[in-house]
Amino acid sequence: MGILVVTGLSIVFIRDLFAVVILFGIYSLVSASFFVNLDAVDVALTEAAVGAGISTVLMLGTLALTSRREKKSSHGSTLPLMVVVVTGGALIYATLDMPYFSDPSDPIHHHVAPRYIQQSGEEIGVPNIVTSVLGSYRGFDTLGETVVIFAAGLGVLSLLGRFGKRPEIALPSPSMSHHLILRVIAKALIPLILLYGLYIQFHGDYGPGGGFQAGVIFAAAIILYAIIFSTESAQKVISPFVIHLLMSAGVLLFAGVGVVTMLLGGNFLGYNVLAHDPVHGQHYGILLIELGVGITVTSVMLSIFFDFSDRKRIRSIEEQ
Amino acid sequence: MISDNLPALQVVLPLIAAPLCLIIHRPKLVWLFALFICLISLGISIELLSAVINTGPISYEMGDWAPPWGIEYRVDKISGFVLLIVSMIGAVVMLYAGKSIEHEIAPHKQTLFYSAYLLCLTGLLGIVITGDAFNIFVFLEISSLSTYTLVSLGKDRRALTAAFQYLIMGTLGATFILIGIGLMYMMTGTLNILDLAQRIPEVLETRTIRAAFAFLTVGICLKLALFPLHLWLPNSYAYAPSSASAFLSATATKVAIYVLLRFVFTIFGVTFAFEIMPMGTVLMLMAIPAILIGSTVAIFQQNIKRMLAYSSVAQIGYMILGISFASVTGLTSGILHLFNHALMKGGLFLALGGIAYHMGAARIEHFKGLGQIMPWTMAAIVVGGLSLIGVPLTVGFISKWYLVLAALEQGYWPIAVVVLVGSLLAVIYMWKLVEAAYFNNVEPSEVVVKEAPLQLLIPTWLLIGASIYFGINTDLTIGVAQQAAEMLMGAGQ
Amino acid sequence: MNTFLGLYNYWIVIVLMMTGFYIVIAQGNLIKKVVGLNIFQTSVIILYVSMGKVKDGAAPILTDGIEIYSNPLPHVLMLTAIVVGVATTALALALIVRIYEDYGSIEEDDIHKQDGSF
Numbered sequence: 001m002g003i004l005v006v007t008g009l010s011i012v013f014i015r016d017l018f019a020v021v022i023l024f025g026i027y028s029l030v031s032a033s034f035f036v037n038l039d040a041v042d043v044a045l046t047e048a049a050v051g052a053g054i055s056t057v058l059m060l061g062t063l064a065l066t067s068r069r070e071k072k073s074s075h076g077s078t079l080p081l082m083v084v085v086v087t088g089g090a091l092i093y094a095t096l097d098m099p100y101f102s103d104p105s106d107p108i109h110h111h112v113a114p115r116y117i118q119q120s121g122e123e124i125g126v127p128n129i130v131t132s133v134l135g136s137y138r139g140f141d142t143l144g145e146t147v148v149i150f151a152a153g154l155g156v157l158s159l160l161g162r163f164g165k166r167p168e169i170a171l172p173s174p175s176m177s178h179h180l181i182l183r184v185i186a187k188a189l190i191p192l193i194l195l196y197g198l199y200i201q202f203h204g205d206y207g208p209g210g211g212f213q214a215g216v217i218f219a220a221a222i223i224l225y226a227i228i229f230s231t232e233s234a235q236k237v238i239s240p241f242v243i244h245l246l247m248s249a250g251v252l253l254f255a256g257v258g259v260v261t262m263l264l265g266g267n268f269l270g271y272n273v274l275a276h277d278p279v280h281g282q283h284y285g286i287l288l289i290e291l292g293v294g295i296t297v298t299s300v301m302l303s304i305f306f307d308f309s310d311r312k313r314i315r316s317i318e319e320q
Numbered sequence: 321m322i323s324d325n326l327p328a329l330q331v332v333l334p335l336i337a338a339p340l341c342l343i344i345h346r347p348k349l350v351w352l353f354a355l356f357i358c359l360i361s362l363g364i365s366i367e368l369l370s371a372v373i374n375t376g377p378i379s380y381e382m383g384d385w386a387p388p389w390g391i392e393y394r395v396d397k398i399s400g401f402v403l404l405i406v407s408m409i410g411a412v413v414m415l416y417a418g419k420s421i422e423h424e425i426a427p428h429k430q431t432l433f434y435s436a437y438l439l440c441l442t443g444l445l446g447i448v449i450t451g452d453a454f455n456i457f458v459f460l461e462i463s464s465l466s467t468y469t470l471v472s473l474g475k476d477r478r479a480l481t482a483a484f485q486y487l488i489m490g491t492l493g494a495t496f497i498l499i500g501i502g503l504m505y506m507m508t509g510t511l512n513i514l515d516l517a518q519r520i521p522e523v524l525e526t527r528t529i530r531a532a533f534a535f536l537t538v539g540i541c542l543k544l545a546l547f548p549l550h551l552w553l554p555n556s557y558a559y560a561p562s563s564a565s566a567f568l569s570a571t572a573t574k575v576a577i578y579v580l581l582r583f584v585f586t587i588f589g590v591t592f593a594f595e596i597m598p599m600g601t602v603l604m605l606m607a608i609p610a611i612l613i614g615s616t617v618a619i620f621q622q623n624i625k626r627m628l629a630y631s632s633v634a635q636i637g638y639m640i641l642g643i644s645f646a647s648v649t650g651l652t653s654g655i656l657h658l659f660n661h662a663l664m665k666g667g668l669f670l671a672l673g674g675i676a677y678h679m680g681a682a683r684i685e686h687f688k689g690l691g692q693i694m695p696w697t698m699a700a701i702v703v704g705g706l707s708l709i710g711v712p713l714t715v716g717f718i719s720k721w722y723l724v725l726a727a728l729e730q731g732y733w734p735i736a737v738v739v740l741v742g743s744l745l746a747v748i749y750m751w752k753l754v755e756a757a758y759f760n761n762v763e764p765s766e767v768v769v770k771e772a773p774l775q776l777l778i779p780t781w782l783l784i785g786a787s788i789y790f791g792i793n794t795d796l797t798i799g800v801a802q803q804a805a806e807m808l809m810g811a812g813q
Numbered sequence: 814m815n816t817f818l819g820l821y822n823y824w825i826v827i828v829l830m831m832t833g834f835y836i837v838i839a840q841g842n843l844i845k846k847v848v849g850l851n852i853f854q855t856s857v858i859i860l861y862v863s864m865g866k867v868k869d870g871a872a873p874i875l876t877d878g879i880e881i882y883s884n885p886l887p888h889v890l891m892l893t894a895i896v897v898g899v900a901t902t903a904l905a906l907a908l909i910v911r912i913y914e915d916y917g918s919i920e921e922d923d924i925h926k927q928d929g930s931f
């Protein structure tokens with residue numbers, strides 16, 4: 001916890017944006033390990049992959065396309081400081097009669113949550129309770145979350161990328177393929193990362209993991225390939241056009257499961273009707289929607305990464 | 321079977337349509353497809369509202385899990401009414417977008433625009449229909465992210481900074497709401513709105529709940545651009561593509577007001593919000609400057625879209641003022657104005673889009689002699705303007721009438737004066753346009769433009785025409801608004 | 814003393830939250846604002862996850878012989894929140910890149926100067 005506070009505060013004062021971004025990565029990683037302490041293994045895995053991974057990479061990419069130094073700001077900091085002190089004060093005031101940390105008698109541990117803990121084993125048959133709640137009880141939230149990701153991919157695409165056929169342009173994209181060691185290590189590492197991604201995708205029922213984390217790991221493997229062997233060669237493996245189709249396909253698969261359950265006489269995303277045995281139905285449903293999440297997350301992450309790394313080329317197309 | 325699943329289809333249909341747009345790919349086809357989806361959406365919301373009026377609230381269990389364990393969709397009078405507003409504006413503006421977007425956005429981005437538009441519609445409908453507090457947050461983010469995209473597609477580079485500013489303030493607002501939901505969850509152990517409403521009274525006295533209340537209120541007020549948290553609004557509306565401005569101004573802030581009503585009246589209840597917490601006073605103290613300052617600033621704008629955006633800040637003030645009375649009449653006026661303002665502001669922004677179609681922008685100097693050149697568009701602006709002012713026979717009059725009634729009911733006659741002054745200020749800023757358009761003759765040789773194309777005029781007049789129709793025939797709107805208001809007032813007692 | 818131990822965790826979270834919030838509203842550099850926004854959101858995630866912790870509880874994965882689990886619901890909610898956070902970040906960064914291309918700066922002051930007054 002102390003490290004978090006120190007990191008946070010130093011971000012306020014440091015003007016070198018590169019250092020700020022790296023510190024933020026550290027901040028994310030430390031909070032991820034803190035989540036493990038709090039028994040939130042799924043959250044920890046995600047925070048490590050997203051906060052320390054994707055967010056940091058994107059921020060570095062932005063720095064590469066913009067500028068690295070922060071200028072001294074001219075406006076005063078008294079008013080913001082006051083707002084912050086008032087808000088913080090309100091929160092501290094709120095804590096004074098809050099239920100104590102980790103006390104089993106807190107109201108939060110009663111009402112709704114016990115059913116998830118006690119009955120999800122029978123009702124859904126998946127050991128990881130987080131997966132049960134995420135995939136089934138609150139599956140609709142997860143659909144929403146997938147759509148949020150899709151919306152972000154769409155937004156970045158419209159801002160930086162180019163949808164549809166793009167004119168060919170000869171502008172070499174940077175690569176590090178002349179580094180022999182990097183190349184060899186990457187070749188050995190990438191299959192392993194992909195394999196690990198598959199494991200996370202399909203093991204989410206038993207251990208921490210699931211479509212979202214797997215998607216990020218999958219994307220990370222391809223991004224690593226792109227960084228080392230150039231964006232172009234990565235795009236030969238998976239073309240932007242396919243990526244954009246996959247972005248949609250994941251969401252459609254997820255929502256499609258819902259439509260099928262409706263056609264079979266259940267409610268939207270009521271997986272019980274998917275098989276004769278409700279527990280099996282739940283299992284199929286969760287498997288399919290996790291796959292949908294995985295596909296959308298992988299392709300959106302790739303799309304966003306390529307939009308950033310290809311920006312210079314796309315800009316020269318736009319200017320013609 | 322279809323009728324049982326209508327609540328889910330209301331949201332899921334545009335949700336599925338948005339990614340399909342990318343697969344269909346060709347802008348013209350995508351537009352037709354999106355328009356088709358918007359029309360079905362409108363049909364569903366009409367069906368839902370009439371079902372609610374006839375047989376009472378509808379509850380739908382997502383994933384077949386009973387609330388509070390699963391997510392519940394719930395349509396009652398107020399949510400049905402707001403669903404209707406959103407899907408109606410969604411359909412009319414989509415009709416308009418076909419021609420307007422073709423003109424404003426590069427071809428390879430048009431498909432993305434329609435997809436983002438459908439996502440935004442999904443998000444807004446999802447916020448309104450859901451009965452789960454956390455689900456509100458998720459759909460809020462869907463609508464926000466797609467809104468930032470829509471705004472950033474504007475031609476001017478200021479659209480980018482506007483979108484960024486909106487993103488920062490919008491995300492702060494959403495995070496405040498998230499903190500508020502978290503604190504409520506901490507004290508009650510539930511996320512379902514009705515369940516929260518039942519369990520909150522037990523812990524009402526705690527500071528945590530008070531803090532939750534404060535965070536929710538501030539967060540939502542950021543989203544609905546209540547003065548002085550409105551800074552993101554004028555530029556976003558001014559620089560977004562015409563159809564996006566019309567859609568957002570007519571729906572996004574309305575949905576935020578709906579969320580405020582939901583949290584304050586349904587969950588916390590009138591007694592807590594207005595007697596224990598000083599909600600009424602606070603809202604009133606923000607609404608009055610919103611009306612006066614918003615209208616005054618509007619007078620000085622040269623960019624007419626920006627002028628209308630400031631006028632929106634003022635109009636939001638009227639709605640909040642109505643709510644701040646915490647009486648049935650006050651709420652009726654607020655809810656009524658949700659609908660009425662959506663019609664007139666939507667219509668006005670569409671009309672401006674018609675002008676920008678030929679002129680490239682809509683600044684005051686472009687209005688010179690427009691009375692002759694674009695008679696239909698200008699007539700729409702005049703009628704919409706009359707409605708903003710609140711002249712009898714327009715919808716604007718009806719909502720202001722109820723607002724004044726509500727003020728007098730509680731003996732707040734100075735408030736009635738504020739409403740009157742606001743209307744006078746509106747006369748001034750609308751007069752500027754009328755003067756430029758009708759009292760400036762242009763030499764025939766200088767005329768290079770003509771009337772806006774029919775595809776733009778028809779949707780414009782649909783909304784403007786509706787704003788006259790509902791100004792004369794008020795049974796439907798007042799009836800629903802009044803019943804919704806009674807329901808909200810009764811909910812917390 | 815009991816109060817202190819019971820609430821200490823939440824207080825740290827609040828300090829973090831306010832650090833992030835301060836960076837967002839006080840700093841003029843757009844990238845720093847986004848970093849601040851992320852810190853703000855991460856701290857809210859810590860708040861939620863802290864709520865879910867149960868003393869002596871285990872991670873919520875059903876295993877034979879374990880009776881007490883931490884509350885899984887906040888974990889689920891926060892998975893969603895993390896995703897929303899990264900989505901917002903990506904979009905914000907894309908906007909920053911475009912703003913830099915069009916204005917040549919990512920400082921709020923410079924941008925306001927170029928556009929005239931706000």
